[in-house]
Amino acid sequence: MADGPRSTRNKKVEKKSKKTNKKRKWAVWLFFTGAVAIVCGIIGYLLIILNGERILAENQDKFILPESSTIYDAKGKEVTKLSSAGGNRETVEFDDIPLLMREAVIATEDRRFEEHSGIDLYSIGRAVVKDIVARSAVEGGSTITQQLAKNLFLTQDKTFFRKATEASIAIALEHKKTKDEIITMYLNRIYFGKGAYGIKEAASFYFDTELKDLKLWQMATLAAIPKAPGNYNPINNPINSQERRSVVLQLMFDQGYITQAEMDEAKAVEYKRPENQTNTADDSNLTFIDYVVDEAVEKSGLTEEELRVGGYKIYTTLNTQAQSVMAREFEDDDNFEKSVDDKQVQGAMIIVDHRNGEIQGMVGGRDYVNKGTNRVVERRQPGSAFKPITVYGPAVESGDWYPWSILQDVKTCYGSYCPTDSNKVKYIGPVPMRQSLKESRNASAVWLLNEIGVKTGLKFADKMGFELDSSRDRNLAIGLGGLTNGVTPFEMARAYSAFANEGKSVDPHALIKITDKNEEVLYQYDAPQPEQLMSPETAYYMTDMMQAVTEKGGTGTAARIDRPVAGKTGTTQHGIPGLKTGYNRDAWFAGYTAEWTAVVWMGYDITDKNHMIKKSSAQSAAMFGKVMKDAIKGVKKGSFAKPSDVQEEKPPVGITNFNAIYDEAAAFVKLSWSPVEGEGVQYHVYRKEASEKDFTKLLDSLEPAVDDMTVAPGMSYTYYVTAYDANKDMEGTPSDQLTVEIPEAEITPPPTEEPGGEVPPGDGNETPPGDEEPGDGTTPPGDGNNGGETPGNGGETPGNGGETPGNGGQPTDPGSGNGNNPGNGTGDSGNTPGGDGSVPADGQPDPGAGNSNGNGATNSPPPTTP
Template identity: 60%
Template sequence: MREQTKRTKTSGAKPKKRKKRISGRGWFYGIFFTIVIGIVCGIIGYLLIVLNGERILEENGSKLEFGEASIIYDAEGQEISRLYDYMDHREIAEFAEIPEVMRNAIVATEDERFYEHSGLDFWAIGRAVVKDVIARSAVEGASTITQQLAKNVFLSADKTFFRKATEASIAVALEQQMTKDEILTMYLNRIYFGKGIHGIKAAADYYFGVELQDLELWQAATLAAMPKAPNRYNPVNDPEASMNRRAVVLELMYKQGYITAEEKEQAKAVVYKAPARAEEMKNGSYQAYVDYVIEEAMEITNMTEEELRVSGLHIYTSLSQQAQKAMDEQYANDDNFEKSNDDQISQSSMIIIDHRNGEIKALSGGRYYEEKGWNRVDKRRQPGSAIKPLVVYGPALETGKYFPWTTLKNDKKCFSNYCPSDAWGAVPVTMTQAVKESRNLAAVWMLNEIGVSKGAAFAEKLGLQIEKEDRNLALALGGLTKGASPLEMATAYSIIANGGKSVDPHTITKIEGKSYKGYEYESPAAKQLMSPDTAWYLTEMMQSVVSKGGTGARAAIDRPVAGKTGTTQHGIPGLKGDKIRDAWFVGYTPEWTAAVWMGYDKTDKDHLLTKGGGQSAAALFSKVMLPAMKGVEKGSFGQPEGVKKEETPMKITNFKAEFVEEEVKVRLSWDPLDDKDITYEVYRKESGASDYIHFSDAVNPYVEDMSVFPGVTYEYYVLAYDAKTEKRSDPTTAITVSIPEVSLDLPDIPMEPVPSDPVETLPGEEGLPPETGGGIGNGGDGGLPIETDTPQNTEQPGTGNGEGATEPTPTPSTEQNIDQLLERLGDDGV
């Protein structure tokens, strides 16, 4: 029964299939035939590559094809530059002329295994693939020198799979037909070294003024550093970047055993100086603008500079030849710039942007740019007071609590541990006046009120780089670690000019080409980075800078202009005086914005500006912009609807200050204002003092100063304060009153002589007071800005109304004079 049950349970079950095990012999044959097939396919593929390369070489021979020149056009479609028409800048070198140090430098940098592979470096390809997979992007290339030669000689700059395969074919074929020395020689004669220079022989001559065979280690490393980015790593365009890249090449040469550690360090330390004959090899017009276009085109197309030049592209730009010629003409005039004591000339750069669409209309990289090649338009310098609208007044206005007519205090000299200086003294001013006259204390006080973080955030929205260490009150006066470039400053001011909307500066409007997909500029969606009201208020205030009495009055042209000057003092320890490190003017019309910087590339005690400052930069602005904008339709600054306007401001009139001789006092008077809540604040400064003091508060329109001393000069001004609105009027013009010296004329009284008690006289009493009192008023405004942007065309000092009585007054008696003088002196005596 039990057996029957067992049979019943198992009778319906399917028998399990046994897995067949592959024998060792099976594995062997499988792997063997796979390898064989792979080898066969590899051989066939390699033969196809070789045959294809051989065919291309046979069809093209050994000729060097330069490709089709890319062309740059201006805003009107007129050709301004061909990027590959530089045959005159090429010299063919023989292998024997190329020094070993140059060959080693280029091999160490471009193709470490050059002498080991046969055109394709499969080890390098595998390494690059692994790194790209890890990084999930293309971080390392694997092209050999032979592949680069194949690409440059026979191929266009497109980046298709077929082109890469063809490149490999030609590389293998070249290795079959040419020796390594021949390949390396052809490569060094072909590659581009920037500045329109092709070939190692011309490069040695242009950059160092030496014969190829005489190249030193540091020079060879400098040249070997350039093929990766010729426009960026050549020592003329960017000495610092070139020096850093040279150090990388030297490190590679050291690791690969070509040089010693001592040789490496010595070559790294050499500072490049361009030879005089570099000027003989200029190429093209508007070179700084063209260089900027090339950099922008490289970003757009993702091509190398060499590829860009040979791709036959048609690059259309926003260049205004009229504006560029006007700029070039002024930059060629040495009278516009301060004279130097040696061969390091004072420098400058300028850029013009149409803030309505972001198009860069013209730019200057510096004086004698073709010779020096350092494009200062995007190099950062300290902006000085030109930063005030961007970090102080703009963010203050944006809060809605402050307006151009708001009175700013500047009577506090130290804020925590920061003590800025200001030659104006402690005179409260409106925000507009603070901007017009570039008041330092008012700017620092204002930033302290709104907070440094708010000021920094506002400036960062406009494109400035504010470092962590910059976030202190020195920011109000342009204290930036890295500074700001003319391009950055022009962009920030363009946003103000554009009603607070973002601006995208660019030179390229369109790119076309047979083998290029094409590009047309599309402006990114505009962002409102500040309110239209804030932009309008800033424009209103900065128009006063260009008006009579403003620090930038010399920037005025035949259309509305707003702007701001800026200067930075030298900051060299132990050096006295007010010499200038950087001078700026950044300004705009309703159509275009421009930034001008002046200074020295390398500043020291012998290379500083000594005069002019922001005024010189403002003058250059007007000299360029006036002809540059000829024919550009004139507009006006648009006022936003509903913007809050200043109520009729309080103004004190008929202010007088006169010395009343018989009473030894100064009487101040003015016309009263029709408001019960008005009080009058009287400020006084005596000769020798640096600041005004708050002398008195009055409810009536007159004050008497009984505390004056003979022989001392005093200055007075008055402003009105409204307790309801907490507003202050503009201060009156200061009036100066000079108190005459007093001498005592005692009557002759017969007295017995007392030899032991000589008579003592009080000092300063050599003469009688004049018959009429009163002083000559000084219509000055309290001092000069601490930055050297002294207002231009300021009114001459006026005359106060303290000329004295018109009728003769009786001379007080000697006793009265003595009594009054002793009463004045009090317990302290003379």
């Protein structure tokens, strides 16, 4: 017992000792962890510093402007001189920049400019939060030093690695340069729109004044521009400019740079364009210049910097007239929908001379800046503009289908994929291919793709230069432009050029030749041998059908100009999950004259619930028409080439005066129409019962009148007729569709039982032999009411008494004796189309293969061939 208390005390001391040791271990672990973290942080910081220092050391030449290379247009006239940053520029020293001008820029772009060391952690944190919320890189968070780093060394792309490099260069710049030097370099190089680079050039261009003479409202106007030069410059958008100027002034007031009175006075001034404003500052060619520089780098093997400052002469295909017209129309706000905020509806356009592949002009966006996003080479969903690529083109090329071939525009599901017409009048049944394309009908386009097979559509698209996803795009949705990765306006221009060029491939290019200072040729364009991508007959038929798109009743009438135009519209739905609205994501028009091919795209860079286009592709077609009308002036007018052996036979004319009347006494439908002139003309009669999806051919006739004896009581039938030329094997345009309702049969009740007599056994309508007497309410035998009805062709014809057919009930498939029930063709799931025949940009259809006709009769009349 004596050892008990001592043993307990020992255990307590031992337990306390273990706790102390555990705390010490945690403290040691935390110390070393913290030390490692600090060391890693220091190493990381040093790596960032060293990376920035390395980039600066390797690119010292970017701080100077050496001899510029020169770009020439297609006529050999000088367009511009290149430099490491491009554009027109006059440099200015720090002391020549008004203090208030510097403060306006700092207040707007980087309020902690004087405090940070190149990066602003607060701004970065705010940007990261906004990017996470938006699930994309939408917020810059860049300091003035970072913007200078990007302007000097980097591209406009928003990626993590680009931002990390930008930050390292910014820190290095802060070590190498003073704040005064950094703000001076920034203001000398920043883009102010309309081709003006640097604050001195901007002051001269917008206000026709010296930098030192700028007023407060003018300084605020200039400080407002760099965020979105195309949207905030006072020439293109005076209202937006004034609103943004007010924001700048408010920031200056909030940060103590100006007084309330100065702010109010500067806000109230209205901008007036100087009378003697020069046009030397011109950014209309920027997209083309950037594109041709990229092409020259690829072809010459020089770096971009070597090419820009090496004194080279770069000869291009630029048509300055066409480029000027494009720039003018893209600057006109009335050609675009109005946005709810400063995010503009964007656009892109490219023009190619498909006779030689020379790019005439290119616009990459409404606010395109040097080295900005060129939307001509950005991927978007093409919608119905892709139908000629995956449906109509390959169908005609197969030799089994022609512009006059009859398609079926009916509501049909292919598995879980159910395409819908977006036309005012939906699902019109039989429709010639020409009309299907003209009116951009979705149901008939997918029906045709199902007939020719998805594999055929993909193969044709591949020949036309589109690299589709071989597994995820193997479905019927490609018929309406529902693609995994989308296509670019450049690719669409190349493909449509082949339709215009008699089916031969076209190589769009902007570069002709590069020479050095000594006139030695560094590069010379050598056109590749063209390939025959489709037969000349297919190209002709496609052109003929796409000309109808611009005619009355077509979807692209706004694209018409004073010479023949062929083309196709395309619209895609917004594709935002859970949002029910008819607004759209992309609007296209791809078209061509006999000389040039042009493609227009419109839409927001990022589509969300506040940024969708409310109109369809008609606005893109209108842009095509406005630009091409003036751009092509002076180019000799041509005509679309017609192959010498193209079949010119036309199908029989359409049926007129079609009538369908039910003869109740005879219990059949009388069909009649006006005869069609011509030798060997026959008539095909088609019928569809109300519960059936497709029409089936009921019968052929040599006469312009037939009787349908196979109708059943209580049913509804729809008919149409076509003329058929047996000599040419060509079917004419379908007649109007007429529907006939067959009344229910009337059952005669049994006679009333009289005293002294009884009703004979039977069904109440039969009279025992020998008892017939006139006037007793019975019907004499032999009139079809004594169980002796004559069965019809798949459905019995009731007798004159109007009773239920003698087989005890209605036929399960009335009137289908000449064929089995149409099968439900299986296909592939995909996006439900919208707009003028489009598909949502996101959401991929289930993979699979179409081209299944079911297990019964053909869904429609077979294709006819001349």
